[in-house]
Amino acid sequence: MSIEMGMTRRLALAAGLGAMTAAAPAFAQGEIKLGAVLSVTGPASFLGDPEKRTLEMEVEALNAKGGLLGRKIRLIVYDDAGDANAARTFATRLLEEDKVTAMIGGSTTGTTLAMVPAFEDAQVPFISLAGAIQIVQPVRKWVFKTPHTDTMACEKIFEDMKKRGTTKIGMISGTDGFGKSMRDQCVGVAGKYGIEVLHEESYGPRDTDMTPQLTNIKNKAGVQAVINPGFGQGPAIVTRNYRQLGITVPLYQSHGVASKQFIDLAGPAAEGARLPAAALLVASKLPDSDPQKKVVTQYTEDYTKKTGQPVSTFGGHAYDGFHIWKEAVERAKTDNAARVRDEIEKTKGYVGTGGVVNMSPTDHMGLDLSAFRMLEIRNGDWTLVN
Amino acid sequence: MERLLRNRWALVLGLALVLATLPLAFPSNYYFRVAALVNIFALAAIGLNLLMGYAGQVSLGHAGFMGIGAYAVAIGASRFGLHGIVAMLAGAAVAGLLAFLVGRPILRLKGHYLAVATLGLGLLISMVLTNEAGWTGGPDGMAVPRLELFGMRLRGPDTWYMISAGALVLGVILALNLIESPTGRAMRAIHDSEIAARVVGVDVAAYKLKIFVISAIYASIAGSLMAFLNGHITPDGTAGFLRSVELVTMVVLGGLGSVLGAIVGAAMLVILPQALTIFHEYEHLLLGLIIMASMILLPRGVIPSLLARLRGGGA
Numbered sequence: 049m050s051i052e053m054g055m056t057r058r059l060a061l062a063a064g065l066g067a068m069t070a071a072a073p074a075f076a077q078g079e080i081k082l083g084a085v086l087s088v089t090g091p092a093s094f095l096g097d098p099e100k101r102t103l104e105m106e107v108e109a110l111n112a113k114g115g116l117l118g119r120k121i122r123l124i125v126y127d128d129a130g131d132a133n134a135a136r137t138f139a140t141r142l143l144e145e146d147k148v149t150a151m152i153g154g155s156t157t158g159t160t161l162a163m164v165p166a167f168e169d170a171q172v173p174f175i176s177l178a179g180a181i182q183i184v185q186p187v188r189k190w191v192f193k194t195p196h197t198d199t200m201a202c203e204k205i206f207e208d209m210k211k212r213g214t215t216k217i218g219m220i221s222g223t224d225g226f227g228k229s230m231r232d233q234c235v236g237v238a239g240k241y242g243i244e245v246l247h248e249e250s251y252g253p254r255d256t257d258m259t260p261q262l263t264n265i266k267n268k269a270g271v272q273a274v275i276n277p278g279f280g281q282g283p284a285i286v287t288r289n290y291r292q293l294g295i296t297v298p299l300y301q302s303h304g305v306a307s308k309q310f311i312d313l314a315g316p317a318a319e320g321a322r323l324p325a326a327a328l329l330v331a332s333k334l335p336d337s338d339p340q341k342k343v344v345t346q347y348t349e350d351y352t353k354k355t356g357q358p359v360s361t362f363g364g365h366a367y368d369g370f371h372i373w374k375e376a377v378e379r380a381k382t383d384n385a386a387r388v389r390d391e392i393e394k395t396k397g398y399v400g401t402g403g404v405v406n407m408s409p410t411d412h413m414g415l416d417l418s419a420f421r422m423l424e425i426r427n428g429d430w431t432l433v434n
Numbered sequence: 435m436e437r438l439l440r441n442r443w444a445l446v447l448g449l450a451l452v453l454a455t456l457p458l459a460f461p462s463n464y465y466f467r468v469a470a471l472v473n474i475f476a477l478a479a480i481g482l483n484l485l486m487g488y489a490g491q492v493s494l495g496h497a498g499f500m501g502i503g504a505y506a507v508a509i510g511a512s513r514f515g516l517h518g519i520v521a522m523l524a525g526a527a528v529a530g531l532l533a534f535l536v537g538r539p540i541l542r543l544k545g546h547y548l549a550v551a552t553l554g555l556g557l558l559i560s561m562v563l564t565n566e567a568g569w570t571g572g573p574d575g576m577a578v579p580r581l582e583l584f585g586m587r588l589r590g591p592d593t594w595y596m597i598s599a600g601a602l603v604l605g606v607i608l609a610l611n612l613i614e615s616p617t618g619r620a621m622r623a624i625h626d627s628e629i630a631a632r633v634v635g636v637d638v639a640a641y642k643l644k645i646f647v648i649s650a651i652y653a654s655i656a657g658s659l660m661a662f663l664n665g666h667i668t669p670d671g672t673a674g675f676l677r678s679v680e681l682v683t684m685v686v687l688g689g690l691g692s693v694l695g696a697i698v699g700a701a702m703l704v705i706l707p708q709a710l711t712i713f714h715e716y717e718h719l720l721l722g723l724i725i726m727a728s729m730i731l732l733p734r735g736v737i738p739s740l741l742a743r744l745r746g747g748g749a
Contacts, residue, residue: 089718126711132575132671136664137467137708140591144464157574158668165665169589180574225573 079122080115080383082107082373083148085138085163086177087155090129095155098351098363099177100125103152105354106370116377124148128159135159139166149383152369154178155362164191173376173389175369177362180229184412192392192412194368194402195361196326196419198226198277201303202234204324204420205275206241208433212298214272216246218265220286222278224253226304230277246271251282258282258289266295273297279304284313291317298322303420306361311428322433324420326361328401330430339399347401364401372398372405442610445694449606453599457592467591467663468708472701473598474659477605479684479696481652484609486682487691488618489645490625491541492549495556496681499650501563501673502529503657504578505570508667511579513569518581522658529654530647537646541639556678563669575668578661594663601659602697605652609693612648621645625691653681687728689735698736702728 084103087096107123115121124146128135135154142148143166150173154160157180164183167174167190176183176193183193209217217238221231227250238245247268249261265274274297276286283305290299299321301310306325311318327334331344347367348359375398376391377383395414398405403419422433453473460466482496506525510516516524540551563570570576581588588594612618620641623631632638661667671677680703688699706724710717732739 127717130670131674131676132666132668133471133660133664134707136666137464137471140464140467141708144462158670161575161577162664162666162668162671182574 078119080117080119080377081122081124081146081148083142083146083151084123084125084153085128085135085142085151085159086125086153087130087135087159088125088127090131092130092156094360095177095362096127096130098357098360099153099155099366100127101355101357102351102363102366103370105350106367109350110374116374117381117383119383125153128155130156130159132158132162136162136166139163143167143170143172148172149385150373150377150388151175152177152366152373157183160193164188167191171389172385173373173392175373175392177365177369187410187412190389192372192407194372194400194405194413195365196402196415197233197413198230199233199237200415200417201230201324201420202237203241204417204422205234205300205302205322206238206243207417208322208324208422209243209273209300210241212273214298215242216244216270216272218247218249218268218271218274219245220249220251220258220261220265220274220276222253222280222282223250224279224282226279226302227253227277227282230302230304234275234277251278251286253280253282255282256285258286259293262286262289262293262295266293271297273300275300275302277302277304281313284310284318287314287321288317306423311425311430316428318425318428320424320426322422322424325423325430326364326402326419327421328359328361328364330421330423330432331359333430333432339404340401343399344401361402368398368400368402368405371400442614446603446607446610449694449697450603453603457595460592463591466595468704470591470595470598470663471660472697472704473595473602474656474663475681475684475704476697476700477598477602477659478653478656478681479688479700480605480609480693481649481656482681483685483688483690483693483696484612484621484652485645485649486685487689487695488613488621488625489642491642491646492545492552492682493556493646493649494549494553494675494678494682495559496552496649496653497673497675497677498556498559499529499533499653500657500660500677500681501559501669502532503654503659504661504667504672505563505576505657506654507581507658507661508576508578509569512576518579518662519583522655525658526651526654529650533647533650534643537643538639541642541646553675553678556673557675560669560673560675563673570669573669575666575671577666578664580665581662588662589665591663594659598659598663601655605655606693606697613693617641617644622691683725687725687735689737689739692735692737692741695735695737702736 086099088100103123107121111120126138128138152175154163154176157178160176160178160183174191179195181197221227247265251258276283283301301321301323303324306329327340328344331348334341351359372395376388380387380391393407393409395405395407403415405414407414423430424433478500485491485493503525507518507521510521510524511518536555543551564573620636623636624638628638657672684699684703685696689695706721710720713720
């Protein structure tokens, strides 16, 4: 008797499960599945955390407005904790199990490059949020990216130098990953702008005094300006030492220190220093005529309201990735992976937080130097240099 | 049951049977990939378990040897045009040689000192892989050319599942044979009491060194397999400090001195993070809790503790 009861119950359960699984595909048809593998925790969480919050915020907002093509978006986020191996496993999971039709993510260059083969094999569009140029050069059919590159920051600086008639420079760079990468990029493109690096110095990420290196630069005859590629506290110390030594030639910092914290750390010594930065950081300073004014102000407002935290360019990259994908789906009128990929590649004149994006079959990033603004520090605040 | 687990051929046969039938239950490549990762980490954990569980020596830098194996196949194939298999063997040789060279001075240390010395070794390997960007592609890693065998390009996770399963079975057979050999008995003697072992004529230093080299080769082969499976490797993902800690956790969790334990430990640490993603923000918390609970309830590791329970129940 009891066995029989157990049997019926089990049967009923099985029938119920069957009904659920049968209903699932019909329901899934109504959803557009968007995948994201981000480094939400771990050493790269300063990238992944704002990216995740931004994507969730944007998906929620769009779903509240009725979704995309009348279908709800289901965002599936996995945290790779900065581990390339885990990222690759999650990428396989998104493709094989969740069956996403597009992917935004890959917070770091390492995790992105680890996931690229999976998306190329599966032929699903992949919009990366990582910096390195290797992601889109050589162009990979299914891979795009939204952030600007270090090379572009160098070019922006050199462009400004050219305007000022500077041709001979000194360089002092941090030996951390960021400083090293940007230093290499700058040296690589200097020739294109007719700029000659007369003298180079470097410092460790935890050094507390750069006077000896700067003295060498000061004593080098003919140096007309100095660039300091670096991240964290190093550039602030360089800036202070620079003034203490009474060096008068212009000092250029990198986009790596484009935060209020840098001005606070360097104090009055930062007066007159210039650096390239994304429009997002100076949203309120942009003139109303600026094409990016609207989007950066809106995103800043939404993000700070939603999370209670200041905006970062990293969250902005996720914002741009999401909207580029969204507009591509709207144009394609389907979430079919191949059609959406074609439309992403045709993105023209998309105004995002990172700049104006014009993609092409040979350019899967689509940003030009206008993505960066040249800023000068005056009276303890940023000013736009024209 | 207990006798079955004790019999090494029963263990090997059982493992081979499980590994061969599992794919029938795999609905997609994702499962093949996770299972292949279990095999690969199990291989590395078995090697480390020989060192920790039998010879009683700690290594906190074992992922360094995985890194050597991984970068050997990447660099060997892309810069020297070596065949993948040859590059893998070369990597194993390099890892073994390095273990041999640094093993002699390092293994004279004991306890915490040994742990710190191996930690340093692991960090050094990881730093070299990160900084020699000209060879290794730096912190962003490098692509691994696909392995070609008999005119076929091996790339699917299902293919690599089969290969890694074969490697695991082979690794288990070798490890079990080693444990049953005079070397294995000498190792256990060292583990129980170094002084006693020395008194009865065991060349402690030589045995320790031998086992260190063997475990390094296990890790290197596992690293090579991981590189082939992924097609792209990074220094942190292969040789990072956290990877070393993960390997040690696998061994301790599964059970020191148990080959099956190493496999179970690897399976737990690879599968749990995947299974726990449904809990979103709480996944890391839950993973920690499960590991803690496992260590409290099964203090000698999953397999040895369960074996002891079985024995207790049978008596």
